[in-house]
Amino acid sequence: MKLIKAIIRREQLNSVLKALFAIDVKGITVVDVRGHGGETERIETYRGTRVKMELADKVMLEIGLSEPFVGAAVKAIIEAARTGEVGDGKIFVLPIDKVYRIRTGEEDRAAVTPVES
Amino acid sequence: MKLIKAIIRREQLNSVLKALFAIDVKGITVVDVRGHGGETERIETYRGTRVKMELADKVMLEIGLSEPFVGAAVKAIIEAARTGEVGDGKIFVLPIDKVYRIRTGEEDRAAVTPVES
Amino acid sequence: MKLIKAIIRREQLNSVLKALFAIDVKGITVVDVRGHGGETERIETYRGTRVKMELADKVMLEIGLSEPFVGAAVKAIIEAARTGEVGDGKIFVLPIDKVYRIRTGEEDRAAVTPVES
Amino acid sequence: MIRRGVVLLAGLCLYSVPTVYAQDAGAISAADTAWMLVSTALVLLMTPALAFFYGGLVRAKNALNTMMMSFVALGLSGVLWVALGYSLAFGEGNSFIGDLSMAFLSGVGLEGGGHGAYPHLLFMAFQGTFFIITAALISGAVVERMRFSAYVLFIAFWGLLVYAPVAHWVWGGGWIADLDALDFAGGAVVHVNAAAAAVVAALMLKPRKDYGRQALLPHNVPFVLLGAGLLWFGWFGFNGGSALAADGIAGLAFVNTMLAPGATLVLWAILDYVRNGHVTAVGTATAIVVGLVAITPAAGFVGPLSAVLIGAIATFPSYFAIDWRARSGFDDSLDVFAAHGIGGITGALLTGVFASTAWGSASGLIEGNAMQVGIQALSIVVVFIYSGGLTFVILNTINLVIPIRVERKEEAFGMDVVNHGEQGYTTGEGAVLVRIDD
Amino acid sequence: MIRRGVVLLAGLCLYSVPTVYAQDAGAISAADTAWMLVSTALVLLMTPALAFFYGGLVRAKNALNTMMMSFVALGLSGVLWVALGYSLAFGEGNSFIGDLSMAFLSGVGLEGGGHGAYPHLLFMAFQGTFFIITAALISGAVVERMRFSAYVLFIAFWGLLVYAPVAHWVWGGGWIADLDALDFAGGAVVHVNAAAAAVVAALMLKPRKDYGRQALLPHNVPFVLLGAGLLWFGWFGFNGGSALAADGIAGLAFVNTMLAPGATLVLWAILDYVRNGHVTAVGTATAIVVGLVAITPAAGFVGPLSAVLIGAIATFPSYFAIDWRARSGFDDSLDVFAAHGIGGITGALLTGVFASTAWGSASGLIEGNAMQVGIQALSIVVVFIYSGGLTFVILNTINLVIPIRVERKEEAFGMDVVNHGEQGYTTGEGAVLVRIDD
Amino acid sequence: MIRRGVVLLAGLCLYSVPTVYAQDAGAISAADTAWMLVSTALVLLMTPALAFFYGGLVRAKNALNTMMMSFVALGLSGVLWVALGYSLAFGEGNSFIGDLSMAFLSGVGLEGGGHGAYPHLLFMAFQGTFFIITAALISGAVVERMRFSAYVLFIAFWGLLVYAPVAHWVWGGGWIADLDALDFAGGAVVHVNAAAAAVVAALMLKPRKDYGRQALLPHNVPFVLLGAGLLWFGWFGFNGGSALAADGIAGLAFVNTMLAPGATLVLWAILDYVRNGHVTAVGTATAIVVGLVAITPAAGFVGPLSAVLIGAIATFPSYFAIDWRARSGFDDSLDVFAAHGIGGITGALLTGVFASTAWGSASGLIEGNAMQVGIQALSIVVVFIYSGGLTFVILNTINLVIPIRVERKEEAFGMDVVNHGEQGYTTGEGAVLVRIDD
Numbered sequence A, B, C: 001m002k003l004i005k006a007i008i009r010r011e012q013l014n015s016v017l018k019a020l021f022a023i024d025v026k027g028i029t030v031v032d033v034r035g036h037g038g039e040t041e042r043i044e045t046y047r048g049t050r051v052k053m054e055l056a057d058k059v060m061l062e063i064g065l066s067e068p069f070v071g072a073a074v075k076a077i078i079e080a081a082r083t084g085e086v087g088d089g090k091i092f093v094l095p096i097d098k099v100y101r102i103r104t105g106e107e108d109r110a111a112v113t114p115v116e117s
Numbered sequence D, E, F: 001m002i003r004r005g006v007v008l009l010a011g012l013c014l015y016s017v018p019t020v021y022a023q024d025a026g027a028i029s030a031a032d033t034a035w036m037l038v039s040t041a042l043v044l045l046m047t048p049a050l051a052f053f054y055g056g057l058v059r060a061k062n063a064l065n066t067m068m069m070s071f072v073a074l075g076l077s078g079v080l081w082v083a084l085g086y087s088l089a090f091g092e093g094n095s096f097i098g099d100l101s102m103a104f105l106s107g108v109g110l111e112g113g114g115h116g117a118y119p120h121l122l123f124m125a126f127q128g129t130f131f132i133i134t135a136a137l138i139s140g141a142v143v144e145r146m147r148f149s150a151y152v153l154f155i156a157f158w159g160l161l162v163y164a165p166v167a168h169w170v171w172g173g174g175w176i177a178d179l180d181a182l183d184f185a186g187g188a189v190v191h192v193n194a195a196a197a198a199v200v201a202a203l204m205l206k207p208r209k210d211y212g213r214q215a216l217l218p219h220n221v222p223f224v225l226l227g228a229g230l231l232w233f234g235w236f237g238f239n240g241g242s243a244l245a246a247d248g249i250a251g252l253a254f255v256n257t258m259l260a261p262g263a264t265l266v267l268w269a270i271l272d273y274v275r276n277g278h279v280t281a282v283g284t285a286t287a288i289v290v291g292l293v294a295i296t297p298a299a300g301f302v303g304p305l306s307a308v309l310i311g312a313i314a315t316f317p318s319y320f321a322i323d324w325r326a327r328s329g330f331d332d333s334l335d336v337f338a339a340h341g342i343g344g345i346t347g348a349l350l351t352g353v354f355a356s357t358a359w360g361s362a363s364g365l366i367e368g369n370a371m372q373v374g375i376q377a378l379s380i381v382v383v384f385i386y387s388g389g390l391t392f393v394i395l396n397t398i399n400l401v402i403p404i405r406v407e408r409k410e411e412a413f414g415m416d417v418v419n420h421g422e423q424g425y426t427t428g429e430g431a432v433l434v435r436i437d438d
């Protein structure tokens, strides 16, 4: 089992979700984050106080997946999130030891297989 | 050392916290997240614009623990977070290489043992 | 490749960012979180409803780094985030299997090397 | 020279010569018209203000629902007032209720009348704004769990079956007016009346599912302060306009409306500080409302120092009532009873104590008219029982058709999404357009 | 006795004797002055109110820009009105446009005049608040993509080249006044006028890049409700003040302004409920504005029951126009056309239907004057075409100098950061002070 | 015919015949009463408005504390005004201070008096709203670090020891009135007075611990705009009401209050654009306030074009003062000095320049009365020194009892939690109910 953490632009979120649903990745958690990377800095001024904004709004997806699906998911994310400009973001794939579905107590692979709802 | 990531319903947060405190898990970080899973979709309408809300408000707990405590913590979370309806959430257990307590610089197990305050 | 997760005080964020930039760590993601640890509890009262606030505002940094940089980054964070009072936070170092840069599709080490912008 | 005669007359017709309210045409004073125009606008603004006062106090997932409970009254109650309410309240009728002689504004024109030297139509509108806000006040007791459609039905019937007759009793020439009870701007008609309905509704709906188990905290205290500030502003029209002329009594009512809440604010802050170690913002906003409620029945009858005293005294019962209520099983969610009920009762009784012919048109206990306190008490008790009783009947009847309470699951979800299909604060992330081809 | 003579006169000079607006000195009535002072303040407040109504409807990253489009008009349009606008609109001139006789307020003093028994200067200010808000209304069509500097230029030229002449036609003794068209407080001058500009501007700017592809949702619905509440409050000055005296007609216009939006609110809620299963808060706020727009041209000409009818009838075209628009390719982002255009047209036509000498100074269709509807229609059509046409010319001209639309990338970034160098809601986290040594 | 005589008289008694303010009974004009009722309500609303203007500018963790610093004045200062303040300011007394003849409103009744043709009590209330907001204005300099209890004590003493005498000097028949200094609505009494206290308080409290090291940004700019909009609205009562009658001078003061901030807004936007490349929303809100401050002393003394000029000229010193201050070590956190001090000084001096008997009751430099500028300057300097000096004494005295500044750790935590035991925006997550059994 792997955990995909993908940091992407907020405005790409909807297309990434669509791309993931299309390949049947349906369990997704989304976190609002802010990031610093290679993007050009923004200057803002508030009543004479001039500041450089080091952080840009991003969104982070966290997805628990069994190994075979990881490649397709990464590919889907990269395609849907890419604009080609600096700031498109990163994907990290982390190992997971164990997964539980809270509702049923199911573990591991069973836990991330979506129910028919 | 392990990192427990538990995605649960917001309205269960307080009971989960209470359950964790009860088994002496006292170092906890909480993140507001939104999730997509098997829950029924919500339709909302704003001045003629009809939208399907793919994400539901959830909350994610992140807890660094030494191995022996993981089982009990997972059990406590599952029990306190469960409502039995689709959308109760998931728990992921990830391996941790190293832990530091910032205040003291202590490492690993010492770092996550709560101080007496 | 490692993922550093550092939970720190919000008011220390700017100094931590500065310290990281100083050692050329430039890819950083920041999440607003709330945490429970050893801090003294806060009582608040709303129209006769008295509550104990179990969570304090914190901020979590997530940084993907190749191994050689981890030590320096952890050191920089600890130094910049420390106030010496309970509540300074924790750092977790997690293993990463794979990293992708969305803009280019580059993998692993190349993916986290900042572009010249 | 103060126009004592006119003032006296105005005072008198306010609480005891209501039969002249009706058709007799009369001259218009441009100045009185100007003031009544402004007052009506100010009172209308109080309903959006209440939406913010209440809306800030609930959780974010119920903010729109709470605000809508006030906003819907602006339309629904406004239309009902024109159709039937005004005539039922101010039509000649009998001592219990008006009649349908002015239904659909029949005969309500631009001529001045017994109500004052400004267009009759404007008097109708001014009174309509009271009808609207009284209905909206009740919502504070039922937020976060009452089904919106049931609420809408409820305020429609309550307005016609409870507010209209009670207004008739007190201001429309009914039996309470005949008793010479003093209610300058609606201590009984508005506040006690709404509070009684609130108590019954809260009891019938039962506590919110998380009440007493979880902390249900205000999602936006600045909104609460905004609401309190705008309520205060609007209340100058509520009390000042109730003089029905731009005269000395209007000045008196106005100034008392400024002073009483100030005194309440100070006392409340002291109590807060002594008991919690903190002066709270939510407490300050609440204090302002309590002071405004307490001075409402008294505004044009008592002197300014009495107003300060009324504001100060009224602090105590409401403060401790809220304190007790929050720890009790009685989920009057936004404390309509403690603020408007207890505040209104305190104010009405103290009107009977402090009323002074040195300022207004009637005497209270301090001028030797002990009876007045009894009359005040009687009027409150009857209004409370009538409003509470009818509320019980109306809600039970509605419950036969529409369950007045949403389901547990819906409550967890939040009233905004469940009842209104929208959220107060959205980012659009994760929202996918639905194409409909109709 | 109602001062029918005075009322009639006031009514008459409002829509057909505009040449007396100018210099002839006259007595001042303190009461009329008081009411016009209040009315002017109320109308001025409508522009910040609009900022919140519009600002709540956009995404958070564009909130300040949207609000600034209203706020900037308070300064820019205010100054232009003093310099040229007032004279162009209300100077004697010819039947198409005023003149420069009162440019820079030359001859505009504190004496009363043909416009009413209060200082001429105050009349200028009252009319100035209309000039300001009309410009701001247009912004609803262009938010989230129009470059701020181009917008500023646009409203400057539009105000002088479009608003001033149109106001002259209708209120300044121009040809529409000569036709005896009825426009009590600006159905054509304000709402249809702004809506025509909005349509053309929206078409020229093209849809927002995400329009129709992503859900563009309101970031703060409570702000929308706050805006609607304050707009309603301010509109009492807009319509009530347009009687230009504290008389019966002011009372009538005022009460109609309270009743019509109430009726719209109820009907809109029913439509919402029937079609979506929910009464929405955004819909309620929209309904209030539509009702206010529809009653604007009629306010002092029709009776209160007609006002209720106008409010009710006006619900339908605007409701379905919004419904259609949201699914169309026409990105009139905040529905200026559906609310102000269609609402204004409906109101103007219905004024021609319901105008009644029993209440105001003119007859409509129901009193046998079928012609009036035609006159109303003609005035609307001409205003619409003139405003739309000139908007096209002005925007194209500006576009030669400054691109009226920001770049795609800037649009993604948000207008607040790009156009104003600030954000509406910041935490300061990640913000590093920049030291400048100048 | 303009009632020039009356106008002149009104003007005169405003700044030089204050001894007649006291007891002599007189007739009441309903129209003047109506306007003074409205004006008083408008000025009262300015304090909640200020709470939002200031509250939006601070960080979220200090929002309630900042707002409470204004709200608490509504109660505390209101009660103190009734008890002592009014009598100290407007009692006959001597040329330095009033007396206690009207303490606890002794002899303040509903009769008209030398202050105008409306109830004396209402004059007391109108002046009371000035007392309240002046205290609240100071808070902008001390937010995010001053202990709330110390602040409360401070404004209590400052009000009685500084505001009351200064108001007496200028409006209560004191020595500045005798000099014929012109201060229509409080340039010196309100703005310069508060700004001097702000400067001293900011210096004594020292900068916030993060000041100059971290970016301290506004948490909610829409609140700042809301505050600015409501302040402008309320200021019509502040300046317009200071005519103390619904006459031509009220009209003049009112219109000037509309035009001057418009001019400031435009100039500020241009400066912003030229220097930063952006027109900022925070700048716009600030410009509105600066324009309002600058026109305050002049409102009823200068013509409308002079008002535009005053608004325009006043932009420059305040703009550059803010710009400098933000980069200096002087943590006048919300720029009370730059906005109210410099704005007030500029306005007071320009009143001495532009005052014109063609409009008001006095001549300035442009009409050859060069002396007037000197008188204006003198009055400002004395007020500034007196207020600053006493502030120093009062704060030092309080500091002996209660440390006026919170601890560093508390400052990091946020004033809302530390001083008020609550937060502005909560979700209730992680909040556990505490059961108390008392």
Ligand SMILES: Nc1ncnc2c1ncn2[C@@H]1O[C@H](COP(=O)(O)OP(=O)(O)O)[C@@H](O)[C@H]1O
Pocket: A007, A034, A035, A036, A037, A038, A039, A056, A058, A085, A086, A087, A088, A089, A090, C026, C027, C028, C029, C030, C062, C063, C064, C065, C101, C102, C103, C112, C114, C115
């Ligand atoms: N090493 C990293 N660790 C964590 N987050 C990162 C890292 N590098 C980039 N990010 C996140 O990705 C976002 C975009 O990265 P950036 O380097 O600007 O773009 P690109 O990948 O196109 O060069 C950043 O804002 C940050 O949130």
Ligand SMILES: Nc1ncnc2c1ncn2[C@@H]1O[C@H](COP(=O)(O)OP(=O)(O)O)[C@@H](O)[C@H]1O
Pocket: A026, A027, A028, A029, A030, A062, A063, A064, A065, A101, A102, A103, A112, A114, A115, B007, B034, B035, B036, B037, B038, B039, B056, B058, B085, B086, B087, B088, B089, B090
């Ligand atoms: N594979 C996954 N990866 C990440 N988060 C997930 C995953 N599956 C579910 N979640 C999170 O858990 C929440 C509840 O999951 P869901 O599948 O709806 O319920 P259940 O576990 O009861 O079937 C989701 O909203 C999402 O936030």
Ligand SMILES: Nc1ncnc2c1ncn2[C@@H]1O[C@H](COP(=O)(O)OP(=O)(O)O)[C@@H](O)[C@H]1O
Pocket: B026, B027, B028, B029, B030, B062, B063, B064, B065, B101, B102, B103, B112, B114, B115, C007, C034, C035, C036, C037, C038, C039, C056, C058, C085, C086, C087, C088, C089, C090
């Ligand atoms: N075991 C843990 N797992 C996850 N987060 C933790 C853990 N321990 C502490 N934290 C986070 O760190 C913050 C500070 O920790 P705390 O124990 O209060 O301070 P200290 O490390 O100084 O003893 C907490 O508020 C919480 O967010």
